[in-house]
Amino acid sequence: MREIKSHPILHFDRGGQIEFSFEGKKISAYQSETVAMALYRNGLNVFSESSKLHRPRGMFCAIGKCSSCMMRVNGVPNVCTCILPVREGMQVERQFGLGEKPSGVVHFPPPVERKETVTIIGGGPAGLSAAIVFAENGVKPLVIEQNPSLGGQLIKQTHKFFGSKNEGAGIRGIKIAEEMIQKVKKLEIPTLTRSSAFGFYPETGTLGVFKENQYIKVHSDYYLFATGAAERMIPFEGNDLPGVFGAGAAQTMMNIFGIRPGNRVLMVGAGNVGLIISYQLLQAGVEVAGVVEAAPRIGGYFVHAAKLRRFGVPIITSTTIKRAIGATRVEKAVIVSLDDKFNEIPNSEKEWDVDTVCLSTGLIPSVTLLAQAGCKMKYSPYLSGYVPIRNKNLMTTKENIFIAGDVSGVEEASTAILEGKLAAYSILKKMGKNTDVQIDETRRELEKLRSGPFGVKILKGLQEVQYE
Ligand SMILES: Cc1cc2nc3c(=O)[nH]c(=O)nc-3n(C[C@H](O)[C@H](O)[C@H](O)COP(=O)(O)OP(=O)(O)OC[C@H]3O[C@@H](n4cnc5c(N)ncnc54)[C@H](O)[C@@H]3O)c2cc1C
Structure with missing residues (x-):
């Protein structure tokens, strides 16, 4: 369901199919994929959990810069699966809890x-x-x-x-x-x-x-x-829920691996990156519910904003995300209006039905x-x-x-x-x-x-x- 079948600009040369094992189940992957991409394309949302409160965590940056997709691979813990190419027969499992250690002795070749x-x-x-x-x-x-x-x-x-x-x-x-x-x-x-x-x-x-x-x-x-x-994370309730991605991660999924990050997206941030990636989401067949921007005006170029407006995507300024809601994945997002000092305006919250939140709030x-x-x-x-x-x-x-x-x-x-x-x-x-x-x-x-x-x-x- 998450695989992009046709795209106006890109052709995806995915290579042949191989199989690897994920927690005892066989997962089929394209040769060109990384482990995290293959798992996400096959429907996985929860990649890890927080160590104390056991909150579900998804993939966030998709370029090997954060820890949210780390898993145990062939017994070695803390491997960034978003940049690890798949290999036939590899054994992958999620790591839950504190103090991850290798399972048994792992022998590495001499330096x-x-x-x-x-x-x-x-x-x-x-x-x-x-x-x-x-x-x-x-x-x-x-x-x-x-x-x-x-x-x-x-x-x-x-x-x-x-x-x-x-x-x-x-x-x-x-x-x-x-x-x-x-x-x-x-x-x-x-x-x-x-x-x-x-x-x-x-x-x-x-x-x-x-x-x-x-x-x-x-x-x-x-x-x-x-x-x-x-990519920069911003503080809001539920910002660690699976389905909250850096906008660049959504771009990596769509434009490199041909995978849709979700079905309906809220984009946070109307700089060039937020506007460009919103348009690229539309090109990948994803609905963009809207773009919110905390500043009173759009930061990106007019031409990128105009393209989005032509597709009826609202760009709402002086507004930010307040909360992401969901059990094991984003199901809704609450947005709130801001005054000219960036304070929340009371009773201005609105709930949107989205399954994905993309943060384009700087690097x-x-x-x-x-x-x-x-x-x-x-x-x-x-x-x-x-x-x-x-x-x-x-x-x-x-x-x-x-x-x-x-x-x-x-x-x-x-x-x-x-x-x-x-x-x-x-x-x-x-x-x-x-x-x-x-x-x-x-x-x-x-x-x-x-x-x-x-x-x-x-x-x-x-x-x-x-x-x-
Ligand atoms: C959506 C979007 C649209 C953009 N549009 C434009 C545009 O239209 N025009 C424009 O001029 N710019 C644009 N940019 C900005 C531009 O892409 C970046 O400024 C540029 O890529 C920065 O180049 P860089 O080489 O410094 O970093 P990067 O392109 O990020 O390259 C850094 C590389 O270092 C690697 N790396 C990092 N740490 C390690 C490590 N420890 N070991 C090994 N490798 C490592 C990374 O994997 C990465 O490949 C855009 C950016 C985005 C996200």
Whole structure:
């Protein structure tokens, strides 16, 4: 019932079918699916439960950034099933309760050591654009990506891009990703997909990576962190019920795996992401009951709002979600009107019949590895959270650690691509190559992109976190 059979833009090449075991039952999966996607397509809502109150939990981010889909796989607990590809005969079970331990002794192969010149963590637009610059200048970096495929958030963005013409405006995100991935292949850049960087050890300068069950110790002269961002949860009653998703998770399900997240959706947040994903839900055959926005006006572009209105989808400003209601899955949502100080207006609640709530309420930079590496951090609301303090060439307070893209402050793909290039040219300069001209040019392009109304807050944020 959840499988999308036809789509106006996408064709789903799902591959052949295999079987795995879920709590003793046989589940059929497509070869291209991850474990969580196969389970969701087969009707599973409850993926885990809270440890104390045993409240049901569903999948939330679908890109390996939260813990809500963690299960025990072949005896190993706490495996993020949303990014784990299915394999014939694997044994999967939910883990309920505190203190998950492996069931019996799990034998991992001995660690493998790798010596690299440059290691890039994250294969999204920032990481890939950096990798291409390195390779074109005679340095082959290692790219580490935890998802099964490269491309970051671009591989699910079916809309035509806004932003800079040089960085793909007017082209669909999926096409930009395709072109970058092709270039990475052509340049024979070494990549490790399905590989999570889980720890950085500053004493030895080592990055710990898990590729399936293989532990890899990476020693690199330079590190570029391009780990992107994670979706922001907002506080409301029932926000942990299955059926409450990050909007990007709904996009991953629909546009990568061809799965409908629900039948009738309430979208929370009318920025570009909320508006775009609402339209993509309609394209996938999902009813969008409406979009609510806490601010008094719509944050996204007029063109995206107009498309939704043409389909009769209401966009209601000065309104937010108050409660999600349901036993083991969202069955209803209560919305409430807000005054000009964002206080709830008494008796303004309305109950909507929806089975899915999508939160498009912002992103938080994924900085944990950088904090572990000892890079100094600062909170900047303009950059969407804690971000590393850096110089104008994107070097953090640690000599050989650089950043690029959403991890340095949430913006958009065009700036992520440019930051990737800037970080790469800066590292090349540190290696003794003359890249001053390219550094100046890239900085100028970034300034141009940030000169519009959407760049104002980013420039304020940069003033707070840039040290040179
Ligand atoms: C719905 C939507 C619409 C958008 N539309 C536009 C648009 O029209 N124009 C535009 O310019 N921008 C748009 N954006 C924004 C754009 O997609 C992001 O700003 C951009 O993808 C950021 O690039 P990035 O490389 O920094 O991060 P990401 O694309 O998020 O890539 C980061 C990568 O790092 C990997 N990673 C993270 N941690 C680890 C780890 N520990 N180990 C290994 N790998 C790791 C992740 O799996 C991911 O693949 C949109 C975003 C969304 C969600």
